[in-house]
Amino acid sequence: MKNNSIVIESNNLSKSLAASNEGGDKSNSSQTLQILHLINLKINQGESVAITGSSGSGKTTLLGLLAGLDVPTSGEVTLLDKKLSTLDEDQRAALRLGKVGFVFQSFHLMDNLTALENVMLPLELDSSLSLNNSAIRDRAKEALSQVGLEPRINHLPTQLSGGEQQRVALARAFVSNPTILFADEPTGNLDSNTGNEIVDLLFEMQQQNNTTLILVTHDDELAKKCETHYRIENGRIDNSEQEASLIENKKEVYVS
Ligand SMILES: Nc1ncnc2c1ncn2[C@@H]1O[C@H](COP(=O)(O)OP(=O)(O)O)[C@@H](O)[C@H]1O
Numbered sequence: 036m037k038n039n040s041i042v043i044e045s046n047n048l049s050k051s052l053a054a055s056n057e058g059g060d061k062s063n064s065s066q067t068l069q070i071l072h073l074i075n076l077k078i079n080q081g082e083s084v085a086i087t088g089s090s091g092s093g094k095t096t097l098l099g100l101l102a103g104l105d106v107p108t109s110g111e112v113t114l115l116d117k118k119l120s121t122l123d124e125d126q127r128a129a130l131r132l133g134k135v136g137f138v139f140q141s142f143h144l145m146d147n148l149t150a151l152e153n154v155m156l157p158l159e160l161d162s163s164l165s166l167n168n169s170a171i172r173d174r175a176k177e178a179l180s181q182v183g184l185e186p187r188i189n190h191l192p193t194q195l196s197g198g199e200q201q202r203v204a205l206a207r208a209f210v211s212n213p214t215i216l217f218a219d220e221p222t223g224n225l226d227s228n229t230g231n232e233i234v235d236l237l238f239e240m241q242q243q244n245n246t247t248l249i250l251v252t253h254d255d256e257l258a259k260k261c262e263t264h265y266r267i268e269n270g271r272i273d274n275s276e277q278e279a280s281l282i283e284n285k286k287e288v289y290v291s
Pocket residue numbers: 052070088089090091092093094095096097
């Protein structure tokens with residue numbers, strides 16, 4: 036259920052990088068590579084949003100900017116009512132803690148920790164929770180049982196299949212009951228059957244927790260499972276696609 040409060044907003048968000056001048060230009064002029072150009076979007080609490088586009092179109096860069104992992108060249112991101120430009124790196128990390136979860140293509144588990152320890156980690160890091168170790172352990176176990184991994188909680192990531200590792204990553208992402216979950220190609224390293232299982236779990240947990248989901252994918256079929264669809268090409272959002280998808284879903288249109 037949505038309460039129509041905006042949890043992420045971007046205004047004229049742009050990112051460019053200085054490109055090295057391989058041509059030996061004597062003028063020493065620096066070239067810039069425009070990665071994202073004037074991205075405007077508004078995402079509501081509980082909404083599921085797909086961001087698609089071909090490889091290199093800027094999807095991962097956009098996700099990093101929206102999550103405050105990266106800083107824009109110009110424009111603004113408002114995340115959970117905070118203008119990210121007013122926060123330094125530590126303050127952005129503090130804002131994410133307990134409220135923003137991530138799932139990546141390559142799982143990003145800590146190799147030296149068991150499945151259970153990986154899922155306990157975000158709760159241990161969040162001192163505001165003031166949970167003792169056994170309460171943390173219980174919550175992590177519960178999250179792992181939700182993803183069907185109870186029998187393997189003491190396994191290291193290297194002892195788990197790709198699909199199992201992504202289940203651990205899902206449990207870790209949801210254990211704090213985050214407001215927002217960013218998922219970057221979460222099925223990219225999995226075969227299609229395993230990928231479908233992960234997708235089903237992801238949407239099940241998203242709906243159960245009323246989590247806002249920002250799902251980056253190059254898979255249009257997967258994108259259709261989301262309420263809203265933004266397509267990026269060459270660093271720009273193709274609004275016609277988004278409007279078509281919104282009309283299809285009979286949703287409010289938020290195109291600035
Ligand atoms: N740190 C970086 N340095 C140089 N180029 C980068 C960097 N990060 C991204 N790019 C370039 O920006 C473009 C968008 O990258 P990315 O956001 O990773 O695309 P996608 O996730 O859609 O595949 C690509 O052309 C990529 O090569």
